Amino acid sequence: MMAWKVGGALASLLVLIWVSNSAAVAPASETAPARSAAAKRETWRRDYRAPTAIPFPDANPYSEAKAELGRRLFFDPILSGDRNRSCASCHVPALGWGDGRGRALDLSGGDMELRTPSILNLAWQERLGWDGKFRTLESVSFFPITGAGNMNLPVAEALRRLSEDADYARAFAEAFETSSEGLPQAQTRIPSRATPVVTQERVEAALATFERLIVSRPAPFDRWIGGDEGAITEAAKRGFDLFNGKANCAACHSGWSFTDGSYHDIGTATGSDIGRGRYFPNAPALRYAFKTPGLREVSRRAPYMHNGSVPTLAAVIDLYDRGGIDRPSRSADIRPLGLSLSEKADLAAFLETLSSEPGRVPALADLTADTPRP
Ligand code: HEC
Ligand code: HEC
CATH class of the missing domain: 1.10.760.10 (Cytochrome c-like domain)
Structure with a gap:
């Protein structure tokens, strides 16, 4: 530490000497471009500082129960017709949350029209999709779920499967029917026959909450x-x-x-x-x-x-x-x-230099361990 400090002081001394020497033989303006380049670099560097907290929309605030449910849904093939695909089949954590293919693989083994985009850092983006067809992160999920060449599962069947699974039914109730939404208990515990526990809106809210936690390291x-x-x-x-x-x-x-x-x-x-x-x-x-x-x-x-x-x-x-x-x-x-x-x-x-260290791509374990929390 000490050695570095001495070295640093020496180096700046040498620079000073060099500057004053050259100033003696050349017009001072010759060093100005170098100085302004350094100043520019400093200003640019400030523009790229990472935020310290993840933004969540008022309409779908963060809760741990919702994020955990979303995580489970994201990795669960229950959301595909043949139970053979999950969101993570294409948004693979170890591949920067893409799939490493030129174009996504459709169910018949052919290519879709589009490449699977990375889903890193989407909490900071509004409009989504290569052509901007999605207005919110919430609105994306049922597009792949119901897509015939994609996960190929009708909405009603998705909701039926999840409601009939006792574990999921409990997880949905925990995530949406407690006071975590900021609503008084009495208000959210309206008769459950009128309000099913598993709804499309809730699947979307849970998946989006989990996805907002997918932040680059x-x-x-x-x-x-x-x-x-x-x-x-x-x-x-x-x-x-x-x-x-x-x-x-x-x-x-x-x-x-x-x-x-x-x-x-x-x-x-x-x-x-x-x-x-x-x-x-x-x-x-x-x-x-x-x-x-x-x-x-x-x-x-x-x-x-x-x-x-x-x-x-x-x-x-x-x-x-x-x-x-x-x-x-x-x-x-x-x-x-x-x-x-x-x-x-x-x-x-x-x-x-924009890639984190090898082996340190955000993975499932990282997300539960040290992802920045709201
Ligand atoms: C006018 C806006 C614009 C400028 C300027 C621009 N880009 Fe892009 N960049 C885009 C868009 C839009 C795409 C996606 C195009 C597509 O998918 O067909 C893209 C795609 C990319 C990709 C591919 C990323 C991926 O995941 O597929 C890389 C890498 C990239 N740009 C780097 C650069 C670099 C390096 C420069 C400067 C030399 C640059 N871009 C300048 C808008 C821009
Ligand atoms: C077969 C591969 C595949 C599967 C499975 C899949 N996706 Fe995607 N995903 C894509 C492709 C391709 C796009 C680009 C679609 C577009 O732009 O129209 C995309 C786009 C997205 C986007 C928008 C990203 C952006 O930057 O604009 C989100 C969010 C997303 N997917 C989430 C999900 C979720 C959640 C699931 C599971 C319910 C899922 N995906 C399942 C291939 C897939």
């Missing part, structure tokens, strides 16, 4: 913005500067989970799926607009994009470097970047 990047200069390499730091500067990535991949939660055409997609554009036929800018994915754990979930069309991170960077297809819908923030080979490598090194 601290990565080397977080240690660096927390002040540990040795946590990431110099190449990664230069990559961070490019991400926020010349390469313009932060125009869309902003904030600690690296998404603006919005929809853009990055000039890559072709074909019949026009993304968000299908809901807005009169808004040409939304043709081929897809959701900006967060970039936490990104190096763990190739292939990339809504259709899995880009195999590696290096290929993603090449694509942005070329600037995509020049067309009216392409975002004004996408343009050819003119990155050198070493700049591309720096950018890739930076993206790698």
Whole structure:
């Protein structure tokens, strides 16, 4: 510790000496760009601090009983027609909560239209789905459950199965019919024949509560913005500067989970799926607009994009470097970047720092042990 302090003091002394020497032979303005680059980096670093608590909506506040019920439902194949699939069949914790496939596997063994997105850090996002078809996290669940090629279970059958399972019936009653909802007991204990214990709304509320707890773990990047200069390499730091500067990535991949939660055409997609554009036929800018994915754990979930069309991170960077297809819908923030080979490598090194240590991807045990609690 002491040795480090002495070293640090020596190093700053040397810098001072160097600065004053060079100032003597060159105009002072020559050192200004370096100084302003460092100042910029400091400002950017502040923009990426992770929050300390998970937000829950007023309409579906956190309770431990609800989260635990949601966890059970998420991993239970009872929610699929043939009892062969659960949410975790596609949102696999060890694969960054995606499935590692270009496109999701449908029940007949073929490919669905879309790639399974990671479900990390969704508590901070409103609109969901590659094309923004879901308004809330609650509203997503029955889309895969009832999807014919997906889990293929009608709503009524799902509710019947869960009500007939004594364990589940008890868990639903505990999660929703105690005072944990903030309502007086008397008010929630209205005759149970009129209000079934298991309802679609409650399944949605429990699953969403669990899903809001799926938060990325601290990565080397977080240690660096927390002040540990040795946590990431110099190449990664230069990559961070490019991400926020010349390469313009932060125009869309902003904030600690690296998404603006919005929809853009990055000039890559072709074909019949026009993304968000299908809901807005009169808004040409939304043709081929897809959701900006967060970039936490990104190096763990190739292939990339809504259709899995880009195999590696290096290929993603090449694509942005070329600037995509020049067309009216392409975002004004996408343009050819003119990155050198070493700049591309720096950018890739930076993206790698967003993954937590190997073996430390959020897993089921982690979620019950040390996930930040509200
Ligand atoms: C067969 C694979 C598969 C299964 C099983 C599955 N999903 Fe998904 N999930 C997907 C795909 C593909 C999408 C993208 C759908 C879209 O954008 O229209 C998706 C999207 C989502 C999203 C939106 C994520 C975002 O970033 O926009 C959530 C939340 C989600 N799924 C939760 C669940 C839950 C909860 C279950 C279980 C009830 C489940 N999924 C079961 C493949 C699957
Ligand atoms: C105009 C907004 C915008 C800019 C600027 C932008 N991105 Fe993206 N990014 C997106 C969108 C939208 C997608 C999803 C596109 C799709 O699925 O077809 C995406 C996808 C990605 C993916 C794939 C993630 C995944 O899980 O599939 C990576 C990696 C990525 N971007 C990195 C970058 C980098 C690096 C830069 C800077 C060179 C950058 N982005 C600039 C909006 C943007």
